[in-house]
Amino acid sequence: MKVLLFYSPAPRQVREWLLDLPSGCTVAQALAQSPVFGEFPDLQSRTLTLGVWGKRTGQNHILRENDRLEIYRGLRVDPKIARRERFSRQGAKRAGLFSATRAGGKAGY
Template identity: 55%
Template sequence: MRVTVVWASAPRTVQEVALDLPDGATVAQALAVTGWDLGPLDARPGGLASSVWGRRVTPDTPLRDGDRLELTRPLRVDPKVARRERFQRQGARAAGLFARTPKR
């Protein structure tokens, strides 16, 4: 079976590899075949998460032909907090689409 494994090792950097695996191979086996040094990232709590087509999976999940296995790093900043901070920096006058009244 053919599986694609994708990992963003750093911002704006994506590594992708297509693997030929035996039927019934698991997520953990696919990661072992890639040869990528995930080391401490995978071991610590909140480290790498794995998903197949965007759905979270565990290391013992069996893969199917054509699956796309994605490894994701944890978020550094909560998106809600980042948006709030951006809004505070730019001020209310430049708040976006509804800040200005339309001309008539």
């Protein structure tokens, strides 16, 4: 069976592998047979967060034909904190829903 394996080592970089696996293969077996650990050896020492088609899964999940197996990397910054910092840099008048106003119009209209 054919399974696609995706990993993004950095923003805007995506690596993709097409794996030809025996039927009934688990996620752990697929990772062991893939070249991902050869290219990114630091992944072996980490606890991996995995998903199939965007839904988190464990290493014992049995893969099916044409599944998309994804390895997720951790967030470096909490999205809420990043949004708060970006808003404080831009200011209330230039950010968000009320940034575009008509001449002579009220904010948000």
